[in-house]
Amino acid sequence: MAEISRSTSRPLELTELLTLLIEVGEQINSTLDLDELLSRIAGIVKRAIDYEVFAIFFLNEKTQELRVHFSIGHPQELIRNLRIKVGEGIVGRAAETRRSVLVNDVKDDPSYIPSVAMRSELAVPLLFKGRLIGVMDLEAPEPDFFNDSHVSLLELLANRMALAIENARLYRRTLRQARTLQLLNEISRELSSVLVLNELLRKIGTLTKKLVDYHRFGILLADEQSQTFNTVISLKQDERMPERTTVNFGQGIVGAAASLRQPVVVPDVSKDPRYISMNPETRSEMTVPLIYRDRVIGVIDLESPHLNYFNDDHVRMFSTLAPQVAIAIENARLYERVARSEARLERDLRRAQEIQIHLMPGVAPKIPGLDVALRFQPSSELGGDLYEFLSYGRDRQVIVVGDVSGKGAPAALYGAMASGTLRTLAPLKLPAPDMMKRLNVMFLERKIEGHFITLTYAIWEPRTKTLTLANAGMPLPILARNGQSRAIRAEGVPLGLLEHTEYQPVTVNLETGDLLAFFSDGITEANNLQQEEFGSRRLETILRQNAQNSPKEIVDRVFEELKGFEAGRRQRDDQTLVVLNVR
Numbered sequence: 001m002a003e004i005s006r007s008t009s010r011p012l013e014l015t016e017l018l019t020l021l022i023e024v025g026e027q028i029n030s031t032l033d034l035d036e037l038l039s040r041i042a043g044i045v046k047r048a049i050d051y052e053v054f055a056i057f058f059l060n061e062k063t064q065e066l067r068v069h070f071s072i073g074h075p076q077e078l079i080r081n082l083r084i085k086v087g088e089g090i091v092g093r094a095a096e097t098r099r100s101v102l103v104n105d106v107k108d109d110p111s112y113i114p115s116v117a118m119r120s121e122l123a124v125p126l127l128f129k130g131r132l133i134g135v136m137d138l139e140a141p142e143p144d145f146f147n148d149s150h151v152s153l154l155e156l157l158a159n160r161m162a163l164a165i166e167n168a169r170l171y172r173r174t175l176r177q178a179r180t181l182q183l184l185n186e187i188s189r190e191l192s193s194v195l196v197l198n199e200l201l202r203k204i205g206t207l208t209k210k211l212v213d214y215h216r217f218g219i220l221l222a223d224e225q226s227q228t229f230n231t232v233i234s235l236k237q238d239e240r241m242p243e244r245t246t247v248n249f250g251q252g253i254v255g256a257a258a259s260l261r262q263p264v265v266v267p268d269v270s271k272d273p274r275y276i277s278m279n280p281e282t283r284s285e286m287t288v289p290l291i292y293r294d295r296v297i298g299v300i301d302l303e304s305p306h307l308n309y310f311n312d313d314h315v316r317m318f319s320t321l322a323p324q325v326a327i328a329i330e331n332a333r334l335y336e337r338v339a340r341s342e343a344r345l346e347r348d349l350r351r352a353q354e355i356q357i358h359l360m361p362g363v364a365p366k367i368p369g370l371d372v373a374l375r376f377q378p379s380s381e382l383g384g385d386l387y388e389f390l391s392y393g394r395d396r397q398v399i400v401v402g403d404v405s406g407k408g409a410p411a412a413l414y415g416a417m418a419s420g421t422l423r424t425l426a427p428l429k430l431p432a433p434d435m436m437k438r439l440n441v442m443f444l445e446r447k448i449e450g451h452f453i454t455l456t457y458a459i460w461e462p463r464t465k466t467l468t469l470a471n472a473g474m475p476l477p478i479l480a481r482n483g484q485s486r487a488i489r490a491e492g493v494p495l496g497l498l499e500h501t502e503y504q505p506v507t508v509n510l511e512t513g514d515l516l517a518f519f520s521d522g523i524t525e526a527n528n529l530q531q532e533e534f535g536s537r538r539l540e541t542i543l544r545q546n547a548q549n550s551p552k553e554i555v556d557r558v559f560e561e562l563k564g565f566e567a568g569r570r571q572r573d574d575q576t577l578v579v580l581n582v583r
Contacts, residue, residue, distance in 0.1 A: 081306070228248055
């Protein structure tokens, strides 16, 4: 394609113009990458007009300022902080009038904003559907370099370029919003999993870095008694800083964000009288209040050494994230308070453990027609598993194995209540489904938020060697017979969750030599170092291979295998195993 050179500056012929228009369409419509598009535009214009300096300014409609988004020939330090108000300079004048502005000699134009040593300048507005989106600006070192043909050519190209730019910006915004939403979701999920306050605060700072490349980050929490905000974490370039800051309610940008209950963005802290100077390198700042249950519990403070660093996207992101951060902090603080209380109660828990052991049968009972062995191994001082052996007269015996949701003291207390309820109802000699239904009603009447119980209720009749059971959410019992093993399909909804729940009886005809195991999920869900679970199949194999041994030997074998499988890992859940052998 022919070029308009500095020596000739001749206008393009019709064929050359058509060729250029076709090439422009091909070049700018074949990419949605904004940076690539702007680079292509600069290259296309360069081939037609041999400029020295080139820039594309984008308009911030909110502030009515133009900022360089792409440039060739400008010093980077200059364009990083350059903001041109609409109406200021040659670029601002083109934006205000929405007409091209040609200056043959910038020395004669008092509004010229110098950047590099240039003499002539041409600014062309970029309009999309009648709306100004930016300005394309060209500069050359010689006076009278640009002419009317250049103006006509760029105006002809400007509309096509504006359309392509808007499409690329929309595509970039869509991608950025999708990535931001995904990242916010990941951050929220990670924050909800951390309950140690110091660890949580550090994680907030680290995850925030993925959203905004801050220079300084801090969280200040409110102290209602002293009426101050106090720094609980301060990071500089992701490194923890030792300094601690205290700001009175209502003071500084921190106090302003808390009082207004909305984010505060300061483009230039030196021009904001509210700013309290603490970090000499800070030039701009954004502070976001943390609100929990309509109460400001603190603020997130972000600082940058660059002017106008924080924008509307940052505000939107942190407005979405801040409520999640506030909830996570409050949960962590509540957890710490509970942890401190639990530490004070540790001695009482040890005593409670002794009581719990005494409440549950310490040794296997003698049951007609069965040999029984059992073991209960809590994961902490107190456990939520339970087992009971209840009498239905001289000819029938009840075996109960259960697991309360949760761990520790609450689960143990709930389990003690369940055991007491079972003993109270046992004299009624109810069939297994009716007993489950009665238990479900009683637990719902005494419903404790967040707690329920899974339970297997089995009635053994030695004369007929039958076992009739109902199951409410416990792992399926395992039957080993003649070198094979299988799960007994008895299922149901845990107790204390849903009203009007029905439970179905399952009757198993047992034979001499049969082995039957009831167990809690703490056994099958035990983890090894590779995060693999012990699993029901591994348990079935152990039972099948050791079926000729006594129930006690089998229980010992299972827990030996568990110990080796966990390989020193801390036990995650209570583990209960009851093994029956038919004599």
